[in-house]
Amino acid sequence: MGSISFSSSTAAIGLDIGTDHVRIAQVKPAGAGLELTGYGSVEIPMGAVVEGEIVDVEAVTSAIKELQRRSNVRGKNVAIGVANQKVIVRLIDLPFMERAELEGAIQYQAQDYIPMAVEESILDFQIIGDYMTPGDEHMMEVLLVAAHRDMIANAVAAVEGAGLKLTQIDVSSFALVRALMGSGQPVIAQDDEGSAVGVIHISSGITNITVVERGVPRFNRISSLAGNQFTQAIANVLNLTFDEAESLKVQVGLPDVESGTSDVPEGLDPSLVQPVQDSLEREVNKFIAEVRRSLDYYLTQTAQVRTIQRIILTGSGAQLKNLAGYLEKGLQAKVEVGDPFVFVKATGATQQLVGEDRSGSAVAIGLAMGGLQS
Template sequence: MFGFGRSKDAVGLDIGASSVKAVQLKRGRGVHELVRLGIVPLHPETIVDGVIMDSGTVISAIQQIFAENQIKTKDVVVAVSGHSVIVKKIRVTKMKPEELEEAIPFEAEQYVPYAIEDVNLDFQILENADPNAGELDVLLVAVKKDIVNDYLSIISTAGLNAVVVDVDAFALENAFELAYETERDQVVGLVNLGAAVMNINILQGGFSEFTRDSPLGGTRYTESIQKM
């Protein structure tokens, strides 16, 4: 979950503020080939601040995309973003992975502004420059359960199966890493400008150093231009 696992044959499903999009790729010899692509626009108030306000419209849009583009695969990968998603780089005492898994809920209480029982947690141990250090750098991810459950419910009602729930910033990172190779110490800034949210992910040496979801999406720029 949250981008640390990947599925080989799933369809990428993007439930955005202005449209629902689906893409299916086929892996070839060192390349990925586009097999299917579908887009269905949504009314402006269908999704607000990452919260799905009109689930029926979203379900219909998903079903329309799969039917019109003859997408047979039922497994999908979906991503979430917004204020309900918390991504934080933290430092903890060095311990075994199984011990860290038990400790993460207690560590997360310092950084997550929601009750721990109300969020889904995931983490990834980052590379440490000093192998003898007594601490670990960990990327902590927390997403409110009600947001995840809303997406899972809609996908299930549409007749599909969500095999991975990712974070938009990490999905952007995965796409970049499939297409480009970087040097160990190279710093790369990734920006995804959506209709309502701009996702930012700063990478160094292949690891995420900073992520941020900004409400400055394309719609706001369009509205500003219209007022000029």
């Protein structure tokens, strides 16, 4: 509200409300780059966030409060991300019009593209570019974002309940792309025209599938095939509790996709390895089919790009042993594990706070980066 802002240009805070963790990251400009000046994560009680959607506002508020106590991040203004079935991103082609005109028109156009009632949605858009058709029509590409009002209201309530001020609501996949690929214009300038990059973020409750072309996220789909499903499959087959299965999943993982060999830690009952890997392999094959469907759908929608040859993998779920190899084979693409510390540097104490959570931190960091820009 105030006309003078002391906060946004000096540091910004991103808050990533996941399914089993809420994470906070604080980023500030340092020299020519960016520095991570604070970080933290705390667990969210099971069931409070389901498939990326907050269902128990109070439980999430308490988790955020605990995070404030336990992290070294001080500051009230935060940017959050949303990623669930109630936020939809669509790339649409419309006859060219000026921005102001589009602002009015989008209300009427949107319903054709989104599966939710426009009256129940908050709409936003970004003009990606314009072009001439072979028939000489002036067209524009618009990235339309629609988010369900009640879903957003819950997120706002959870954050404000913890005494924080929401400065920005972002689509989590946009934040991811910012963290992994940077936010300048020629983000992936090394990529040829006609190629696109897939970004796959595997968390506990959801997998976020995004396609980026010429630096712009153009496609986003949320799948519930994610880390929890892998764990549940093991629990079902071996008749274990979720926590027991979780620990086995992390220890055993998948075998090497080519050789079939695995490095299983000592002390683990060897008879468990095969059933764990068999159930993981089944789930991962489903997962590959799901990603394939999403990427194929994108490819049918776009004129220029014919293949997706590079995939960046993030989220803690990406740490599943040998997963990258399976995806590489199944998706016929080069799969690399994404590093959110390319554009933002963490030093000393903050690096320790991130610790093992490097791959889980991408969304929070990208949200904070977005907060700096606004």
